[in-house]
Amino acid sequence: LERGAGQTPREFAALAAADLRGRPHTAAVAGLPIQIVEVFYRVRFGGCTLADDERAEVEQALAALATALKPGGGDSAATDAR
Numbered sequence: 792l793e794r795g796a797g798q799t800p801r802e803f804a805a806l807a808a809a810d811l812r813g814r815p816h817t818a819a820v821a822g823l824p825i826q827i828v829e830v831f832y833r834v835r836f837g838g839c840t841l842a843d844d845e846r847a848e849v850e851q852a853l854a855a856l857a858t859a860l861k862p863g864g865g866d867s868a869a870t871d872a873r
Contacts, residue, residue, distance in 0.1 A: 804828040811859075820859045823852045 792810060794803040804824035811821035830849055833839045841849070 800828045800831060801825075816863075817859045820856050823856045827852055827856075 792803075792807055794800075798806075804827070807824040808821045811817040811824070827849060830841070830845065834841060
């Protein structure tokens with residue numbers, strides 16, 4: 792997926808979430824793009840500072856998303872079938 796020139800981060804996150812929901816091996820992380828972009832908006836436009844635990848949650852969410860997007864990532868059935 793590529794974000795369109797006029798597309799907001801929230802719009803792109805919704806598109807990414809829908810795409811992730813449509814794949815069995817990424818459905819479990821489909822809510823993460825929206826979760827991450829909401830934190831981005833709070834920090835960028837709301838002037839909030841993330842607490843250490845919130846920063847850790849975002850980092851964990853990004854790591855989970857990256858793992859799920861790797862070939863075979865997040866798909867234990869596919870890994871077991873190999």
